[in-house]
Amino acid sequence: MRTWKSPALVAALAAITLITAACGADSQTDEPAAVTPSGPAQSGGDALALVSGTPKSNKAQAGTGDWAYPNGGKEEPAKREKSQKWTSLRATSAGDLDPVVVNGAGFTLYRFDDDDAKPSKSNCAGECAETWPPVIVKPGAKVFVAGVKKAKIGFLKRDDGTLQITIGGWPIYRFSKDSRPGDTKGQGVKDTWYAVMPDGKRAGADQDPEVIELPEGSEPPADPELPADPELPTEPSDAPEQGGDRSVTLFEDADFAESGPSQGISGDGCQNVPTPGVASSLTVQGTLRMWSKKDCKGEVREVDGDVRDLSEIDFDDTVVSVRLA
Known part of the structure; x- marks a missing residue:
C-alpha cells in the first residue's frame, strides 16, 4: 500500500471545516451578547449572556457557578442549582498543554471524540456524565469569557433538558478525577478525551488531513474540481456593533x-x-x-x-x- 494525499482534497476538507466552524458559531453583539444554540434549534428564552472578563473581575457571587466545585470532583445534587448560574471559559496553559480552556475554578475542560459538533450532540450520559460532568448552565446564565472567541461559544439541549456549553460546536466537560486547578488527568483517556482548545480542537493531539490508501501500482484519481470562487460563510466578527457600551x-x-x-x-x-x-x-x-x-x-x-x-x-x-x- 502507498499513501497519497490530494492537495485539492485537503483544501476541500479545510473548506468544509471552515464552513462547520462558521455555521456552528454565532455573531457577537454588544455586551452582554445573546448566544443561540450551536446544536438543534431551541427557543429564544434559552439564550446565554456572554460577558468579557473573568468571574472575579465581574464580581460573581461566591460559592456559585464554577466556584460551587472549588476542588473539582463529581457533580453534587445539593450544589446543582447554584453551579448552573454561570460558568467561565478562560484560555491559559495547563501542564504541558498550551493553550487550553479552563473554568472559573481553574479546572481543565475537555471534549469527547464520540460526540458530534455539527449538529452539536453529547453522547456522554449516565455513568459517563458522572465521570465527565458536562458544563451545564441555566437558560439566560452568564458565561464569562477570556481568550476564547465569543463566536466559538454555543450550547445544546441535552436529553435531560439541561443546557450544555459548546466550543466550536463540541460539548465540553470537566473530569471528576482532576482534583486541583491545572490538572490534566483526563488528557488522552481512551484516546477519545482531550483537553479543549479555544477553537474547539483537541489540545496536544495531531490534526492530520485525511489520508487515502491506494492499492500498490494504482494511479491516484484526478483531483476533484473545486468551485473557482467558493461561497464560504465569513467567520463572525468579534467587533461589537457601533454605538454599544464597551x-x-x-x-x-x-x-x-x-x-x-x-x-x-x-x-x-x-x-x-x-x-x-x-x-x-x-x-x-x-x-x-x-x-x-x-x-x-x-x-x-x-x-x-x-x-x-x-x-x-x-x-x-x-x-x-x-x-x-
Whole structure:
C-alpha cells in the first residue's frame, strides 16, 4: 500500500471545516451578547449572556457557578442549582498543554471524540456524565469569557433538558478525577478525551488531513474540481456593533489570572488607567489602542481582542492610557 494525499482534497476538507466552524458559531453583539444554540434549534428564552472578563473581575457571587466545585470532583445534587448560574471559559496553559480552556475554578475542560459538533450532540450520559460532568448552565446564565472567541461559544439541549456549553460546536466537560486547578488527568483517556482548545480542537493531539490508501501500482484519481470562487460563510466578527457600551479589563498577572488585582475601564475617548503601569494581560471585545503615557501619548500598541501576555508585544507593565477604538 502507498499513501497519497490530494492537495485539492485537503483544501476541500479545510473548506468544509471552515464552513462547520462558521455555521456552528454565532455573531457577537454588544455586551452582554445573546448566544443561540450551536446544536438543534431551541427557543429564544434559552439564550446565554456572554460577558468579557473573568468571574472575579465581574464580581460573581461566591460559592456559585464554577466556584460551587472549588476542588473539582463529581457533580453534587445539593450544589446543582447554584453551579448552573454561570460558568467561565478562560484560555491559559495547563501542564504541558498550551493553550487550553479552563473554568472559573481553574479546572481543565475537555471534549469527547464520540460526540458530534455539527449538529452539536453529547453522547456522554449516565455513568459517563458522572465521570465527565458536562458544563451545564441555566437558560439566560452568564458565561464569562477570556481568550476564547465569543463566536466559538454555543450550547445544546441535552436529553435531560439541561443546557450544555459548546466550543466550536463540541460539548465540553470537566473530569471528576482532576482534583486541583491545572490538572490534566483526563488528557488522552481512551484516546477519545482531550483537553479543549479555544477553537474547539483537541489540545496536544495531531490534526492530520485525511489520508487515502491506494492499492500498490494504482494511479491516484484526478483531483476533484473545486468551485473557482467558493461561497464560504465569513467567520463572525468579534467587533461589537457601533454605538454599544464597551469596556476593557486589565489584569496585573498574565493569562487573565485572578490571583492578582484587575481593573475595568469603559467609555468613549481617551481614558487614563486608574492604576497605571501594572497590566500584564487584558480582555476586550474588538479593537483597543493603549499608550505608555497619560492622555493617550507616548508609545502605542493596538490589539484586536484579548491578550494573554502583554510581554509578547513588549507592553507588559506599560499601559497608562487607553482608547476603545
